[in-house]
Amino acid sequence: MSDTEVNTELESLDFIYDVHQTMRNKELNLVYEGQITQEITKSVLAMAERNMDTSGEETSVKKKVFNVMVECLQNICKHSDEVNDEHSASAIFIIGREKGSYIISTGNPVLKGKITDIETKLSDINKMDVGDLKTLYKSTLKNNKLSEKGGAGLGFIDIARRTGNKFTYDFSEINDQYSFFTLQVKINKD
Amino acid sequence: MDKLNLEGTEDTPTIVLDSENNHFEISGRSLPEDSAEFYQPVLDWLNIYAANPNPQTHFTFKMDYFNTASSKLLLDVLSKLEDLNGDGHDVKVLWFYQEDDPDMEDAGEEYQDLIEVPFELKTFSV
Numbered sequence: 001m002s003d004t005e006v007n008t009e010l011e012s013l014d015f016i017y018d019v020h021q022t023m024r025n026k027e028l029n030l031v032y033e034g035q036i037t038q039e040i041t042k043s044v045l046a047m048a049e050r051n052m053d054t055s056g057e058e059t060s061v062k063k064k065v066f067n068v069m070v071e072c073l074q075n076i077c078k079h080s081d082e083v084n085d086e087h088s089a090s091a092i093f094i095i096g097r098e099k100g101s102y103i104i105s106t107g108n109p110v111l112k113g114k115i116t117d118i119e120t121k122l123s124d125i126n127k128m129d130v131g132d133l134k135t136l137y138k139s140t141l142k143n144n145k146l147s148e149k150g151g152a153g154l155g156f157i158d159i160a161r162r163t164g165n166k167f168t169y170d171f172s173e174i175n176d177q178y179s180f181f182t183l184q185v186k187i188n189k190d
Numbered sequence: 191m192d193k194l195n196l197e198g199t200e201d202t203p204t205i206v207l208d209s210e211n212n213h214f215e216i217s218g219r220s221l222p223e224d225s226a227e228f229y230q231p232v233l234d235w236l237n238i239y240a241a242n243p244n245p246q247t248h249f250t251f252k253m254d255y256f257n258t259a260s261s262k263l264l265l266d267v268l269s270k271l272e273d274l275n276g277d278g279h280d281v282k283v284l285w286f287y288q289e290d291d292p293d294m295e296d297a298g299e300e301y302q303d304l305i306e307v308p309f310e311l312k313t314f315s316v
Contacts, residue, residue, distance in 0.1 A: 038223035042200055063255070063293065070221050070257050077223075134300075142304055146262055150224050154258035162293070 027097035036080070036091050036108075041073040048095055064187050065102050067162050069095070071155040072106050072183070078149040080108040081178065102187040110181045115171055118181065125156050126166045133161045163187050191242075194235045202228060203253065207235050212244055216267070217252035217286075220260040229263035236270040243279050247271070252286040252314065253294055261297070268305045275307045282308040289313045 023031065029051050032044055048069060052062045076091045091108035110118065128136065137157050144153045160167070165186045171179040191209055198204035198218040206215045222228040249271055256264060268283065275281035285301070287294035295311065302309040 038201070046200070059290065063291070066255065067293070070255075074221070074257060074259070138300055138304065141261060141265060141300075144262070146226055146259065150226055150259055152258045152262040154261065158258045 028094055029097065030095045032093045034090060036073055036076045036093065038077065041070070041077065044073060044093065045069055061102070061187065061189055064162050068104055068159050068185060068187060071159050072104055075155050076106060076108045078151050079110070081111045100189045103184060104187070105182065105184045107180055107182040109174055109178045112177060112179055115179060121156060122167050122169055125160050128160070130161070130164070133157055137161060159185055191238060194231060205232060207232065207239070209239060209244055212246065214247060215250040215252065217250070219254050220256035222260070225259040225263045229267065232267055233270060236267065240270065240274050243274060246280045247274060248282045248284055250284045250286065254288070265301065265304065268301055268307070272305050272307045282310065285309065285311050286314045287311070289315050
């Protein structure tokens with residue numbers, strides 16, 4: 001093997017250190033990229049639970065993080081739209097820390113036609129206080145039928161109730177048909 | 191009638207529906223991939239039971255956690271109990287929550303508001 005070849009190979013591995021540094025600096029405990037299924041959801045949950053146990057996290061915070069993770073992951077399972085090209089069904093799920101709080105970030109492709117609906121839902125929920133959210137939760141629970149994909153239409157409302165925080169969200173264009181929907185929510189330490 | 195006995199897993203609850211021993215209980219974690227499919231046998235069982243129920247039906251819920259899709263199905267289960275009670279049978283819901291778990295306490299209170307059936311909230315410690 002010549003020196004040049006060794007160098008090229010070494011250079012090509014720089015990204016590992018870069019990713020490691022970024023994860024350290026941004027305190028990203030867990031980053032998952034790919035398709036999100038129920039099996040993946042269970043594995044990610046188990047990993048996050050173990051991480052929180054190891055760091056001696058309080059039970060109440062652990063429960064909140066678990067709760068928000070389930071709703072976020074199952075939202076992606078149920079609502080991610082399959083893009084039939086290089087982005088096919090790929091989603092991202094990240095748990096990070098910031099000054100002791102947990103930050104959960106997700107991203108998944110959605111059909112552009114759904115953007116208005118998602119935006120309206122999230123901006124409505126962001127305007128609500130605890131009392132409004134409780135009322136909306138109860139009325140949705142009582143009156144909504146389960147969707148074909150098995151969603152109760154309660155995920156976002158539940159996350160907002162548990163965290164007491166507002167959603168940050170955005171849509172980046174993938175192509176004519178699809179956008180990448182990104183969502184972030186913070187879970188405070190009590 | 192046949193009992194329904196499902197052992198809990200990391201994403202599904204333990205279910206005991208046993209009319210012979212007068213034991214009715216759902217406990218543990220509930221976040222199945224398809225909650226409607228998972229709870230269908232429970233609803234089917236209750237439909238058959240309702241035709242010829244025991245003199246007393248005390249139904250225990252002892253949940254650690256359930257996701258929003260399951261919350262809809264738990265309401266369906268509670269609605270069956272409400273119907274049974276409405277038909278003049280002795281029905282009571284015993285909703286247990288861990289002492290330090292305000293989420294499961296709130297959930298119990300919310301169901302209590304939505305369902306017309308005798309409802310008792312109780313704490314348990316692990």
